[in-house]
Amino acid sequence: MIHLQNIEKVYRTSTIETLALNNINLDIKKGEFVSIMGPSGCGKSTLLNVMGLLDEPSKGTVQLDGQPVTKYTDKELAKLRNQKIGFIFQSFHLINDLTVLDNVEIPLLYRSTNGKPRQEYAKEALAKVGLSNRMKHFPKQLSGGQKQRVAIARAIVGNPDIILADEPTGNLDSAMGNEIMTILQDLNNEGATIVMVTHDEQMAKRTHRLIRLFDGTQVL
Numbered sequence: 390m391i392h393l394q395n396i397e398k399v400y401r402t403s404t405i406e407t408l409a410l411n412n413i414n415l416d417i418k419k420g421e422f423v424s425i426m427g428p429s430g431c432g433k434s435t436l437l438n439v440m441g442l443l444d445e446p447s448k449g450t451v452q453l454d455g456q457p458v459t460k461y462t463d464k465e466l467a468k469l470r471n472q473k474i475g476f477i478f479q480s481f482h483l484i485n486d487l488t489v490l491d492n493v494e495i496p497l498l499y500r501s502t503n504g505k506p507r508q509e510y511a512k513e514a515l516a517k518v519g520l521s522n523r524m525k526h527f528p529k530q531l532s533g534g535q536k537q538r539v540a541i542a543r544a545i546v547g548n549p550d551i552i553l554a555d556e557p558t559g560n561l562d563s564a565m566g567n568e569i570m571t572i573l574q575d576l577n578n579e580g581a582t583i584v585m586v587t588h589d590e591q592m593a594k595r596t597h598r599l600i601r602l603f604d605g606t607q608v609l
């Protein structure tokens with residue numbers, strides 16, 4: 390499903406060059422639930438962003454469903470991302486002055502889905518995460534766990550094959566974190582391929598496979 394070959398990522402600023410990823414070779418199979426762990430700054434988010442076509446590698450090739458995307462234009466990448474990938478972030482990334490329902494509809498706006506079906510899909514996604522009773526709320530009226538459930542609904546509304554989650558439980562207490570993990574496991578059982586960055590060994594244990602990074606290199 391996701392195939393990374395000889396991936397290197399170098400960040401250059403005027404004063405410093407950082408080798409964030411060093412010769413990463415990785416295969417994520419359809420239906421897998423994989424976690425990525427490692428110390429701060431070891432390249433976890435960079436790896437997730439490369440897999441999610443948000444960040445271009447300095448070297449190496451990325452294949453998604455057998456399609457080599459390295460030569461794709463930004464527009465082609467954006468389209469592929471919108472169709473195939475749902476993102477979840479530690480700090481939720483919701484738009485504060487939109488309702489919960491409007492937030493969840495956002496990925497469908499980019500696909501020009503019409504108003505009525507768009508709302509129906511968003512309602513279905515919210516029902517899946519148990520938030521049908523909060524559709525008209527605004528993000529600031531929700532708890533952290535509820536905000537993350539909205540973010541998950543937004544990630545799954547377009548029925549993506551792949552969910553990429555960057556520390557989805559990082560801002561939550563353990564009870565809420567466990568709830569979010571259960572939702573992710575349910576989505577995985579329904580067929581979604583999931584890659585999750587986490588600092589939490591307990592969360593990692595609930596996934597199929599653990600990848601450990603150290604200084605940009607895969608050590609497990």
Ligand SMILES: Nc1ncnc2c1ncn2[C@@H]1O[C@H](COP(=O)(O)OP(=O)(O)OP(=O)(O)O)[C@@H](O)[C@H]1O
Pocket residue numbers: 400401402407408409427428429430431432433434435436
């Ligand atoms: N846009 C950027 N410009 C320059 N350097 C960057 C940039 N993004 C990340 N880096 C550097 O690349 C390295 C890897 O960063 P990354 O965010 O992938 O690490 P991480 O493992 O996700 O860290 P954390 O657990 O703290 O979130 C770090 O040394 C970081 O400073």
